[in-house]
Amino acid sequence: MTLLTEVQRRPLDPGYAEAARRRALTRAPHRGGRTAVWLVVVGVLLGLGVTTATLSLRQPQAGAVAARRLLEQQVRRHRADAESLAVQNADLSAQIAALQNQALRSDDPALLAQLQRWAVSAALVPVSGPGLRVVLTDAPSDGSTKDNPDLRVQDVDLQLLINGLWAAGAEAIAVNGQRLTATTAIRTAGSAVLVDLVPLVNPYTVEAIGSAADLQTSLARSSAGQHLATLRATYGIGVTMTSQRRLQLPGAGPTALQQASTPSMTASASPTTSPSPTTSPPPTPSPTPNPRTASTPTATPSRAVRAAGGEVVTQSSVVAPGTGGEDR
The missing domain is CATH 1.20.5 (Single alpha-helices involved in coiled-coils or other helix-helix interfaces)
Known part of the structure; x- marks a missing residue:
């Protein structure tokens, strides 16, 4: 009972009460307005x-x-x-x-006709004819996905598309008015897509001369068509294909070769002395290919665009101005 009575009379410990009294005495004066x-x-x-x-x-x-x-x-x-x-x-x-x-x-009219055919195959002259037009557009983006590279058309997308068109039988191809040749390279520099050294801007229009129905069917069945479907469904990139009754593709101009050169005409024209029948060695039989080791070379996908070098370009679809063919 004594303890309870003391707590009721003096609830605050004397030590705490002394500390409170000292703090009140040493409190700093109130700051003035100045x-x-x-x-x-x-x-x-x-x-x-x-x-x-x-x-x-x-x-x-x-x-x-x-x-x-x-x-x-x-x-x-x-x-x-x-x-x-x-x-x-x-x-x-x-x-x-x-x-x-x-x-x-x-x-030499025959040589002139041959040079004109070669100029068409080498993409040196403008051509016209029916074909297929494929337009790729960047996906719409908001502020949060503005810098997302997956929503933009990249160089690999154009490479796969153009390789698929070559494989489908295209006879001439141009991207945004830039004609593709055997030495054309499509690559990325920063955020820009370059054809050789020419920057391209969105939308990317790929025009291919050939049978539009065959090109579209073959492209849809190839890996390039599957890639385009993935771009459209997954990333929202616009893919539009339309058949054109007439396309006008410009020429790429002469190709500047750095290392390649043609054989010397004097070397090929120099006479050769045939060996005497008595001294000529017997012909060496060619080795028989081993079916277990022989293999057929396969086309390796390349990041650079494969052009139609070495292919015969028919005049049924591609018509070069000034060659005497009928423009379709």
């Missing part, structure tokens, strides 16, 4: 200093801005020079073709 104003001023000045430092760090330096403007000017100037040289190259190529046709038309 102190509060100074605190506000110091806070504003600190905020302005931090904001100014942040802006100065984010703002590009004057040297970087000048270098960027100089690079932009150089890009525009070189682009204009390249376009001018391309026009001059086209004019000179047309003049060379006209002079060549004029010289061979009277001297």
Whole structure:
């Protein structure tokens, strides 16, 4: 009972009561209005200093801005020079073709016809004819998926499509007006798709000359058709195929070879002395191929576009202007 009575009379321990009394005696005096104003001023000045430092760090330096403007000017100037040289190259190529046709038309018409057929196969001249048009468009994206590369048409998509068209029997192919040859490469540089060195922009229009029904049927049965179906169903990339009664494909111009060269005409024309029948060795029989080791070479998919080099391009679908064929 004594303990309960003491707790009721003095609920606070004497030590705690003494500490509270000392804290009350040593409490700092209340700050006045002038102190509060100074605190506000110091806070504003600190905020302005931090904001100014942040802006100065984010703002590009004057040297970087000048270098960027100089690079932009150089890009525009070189682009204009390249376009001018391309026009001059086209004019000179047309003049060379006209002079060549004029010289061979009277001297060797057969050689002229053969050169024209080879020019069509090598994609050197414009061609026209019926065919198939395939348009690939990037998938619609919102702000969260804007930088997703899977929603954009990539170089591998165009490569598979074009390889499938070649395998389906296409006789001439162009992408966004760029004619494909045996040395054409489709690749990615950053976020841009390049045909050789020409950047392409969305949408990507692939035009192939040939029988539209056969091309579409063969493409749907191939791995390229399955890939296009996956792009459409999984990633939302637009794939549109339409048959065209007439397509106009430009020429790619002459191909500049760096290492390849034609055999010397003097070496092939030099006479050879046939060996005497008494001294000639007997012919060596060719080895019989072993059916267990012999194999048929298979076509290996390549990241570069396979053109129709070595194929015979018929004049039924592809017509080159100036060859005497009828445009369809």
